[in-house]
Amino acid sequence: MKINLNPEAIPTKISTKISTKIIVALDVPSAAEAINLCDRLPEVDFWKIGLELFIADGVTVLRELKTRNKRIFLDLKLHDIPNTVASACRVATKYGADFLTIHAAGGRAMMQAAQAEVQDSSTQLLAVSLLTSISATALADDLKVGLEIPEYVSQMVLLARSSGLQGAVCSPHEAAKLRSLLGDDFCLVTPGVRPSGAAIGDQSRVMTPRQAIAAGANYLVIGRPITAAVDPIAAWEQICQECV
């Protein structure tokens, strides 16, 4: 497939629509760096705050993103006993994030308790099914899981849905199967996205942005290919073009 490299050839309506599906991971160590990136990329509407930034300066960044009317994915990947996770979710709702993650591996009781705490808030829980850094070999040999990745991920996402959640994080590799299992009302968010030619790094199950969208992802999470690029603005624009 030929990639269209001419931004002027892209109808604004399509590129706007694509850009709303991309969540950029703000994996930087300080509020100053996060806000600088945010202001350099005004077209990015949806930002992800992960553990590094949340631990460093989370409250400041949340406030700054809110002031700029940005959508926020608070990627804390909570995983603990039900009471602890539910309490953390209750406190997290006060930040007004759009998405918040918990690990599906925490089990049904944990997910149900967490869901009960966010039910009446503007925050939607997403269940992390299997980290996109985990390969088939690691799942079988290190974690001693007897299922293949597609079956394991389906199992975790079905468990999340039957625990009351309406969204999950998976790799683009599992998105098509999950979409056909769950229909259109379930939200699938896929990290493990790499534009053609980008370094894969510590990810294992990756696809291009265009492939991830075609597989049925509602949102793509992309971090280093944009934030660690020499020119983050050009990288963002190139990715939006690549999706068309």
Ligand SMILES: O=c1ccn([C@@H]2O[C@H](COP(=O)(O)O)[C@@H](O)[C@H]2O)c(=O)[nH]1
């Ligand atoms: O399974 C998962 C869950 C979350 N992530 C997060 O997404 C970004 C990906 O960043 P890249 O730089 O594009 O690899 C990162 O913040 C992870 O914590 C994930 O990769 N996989």
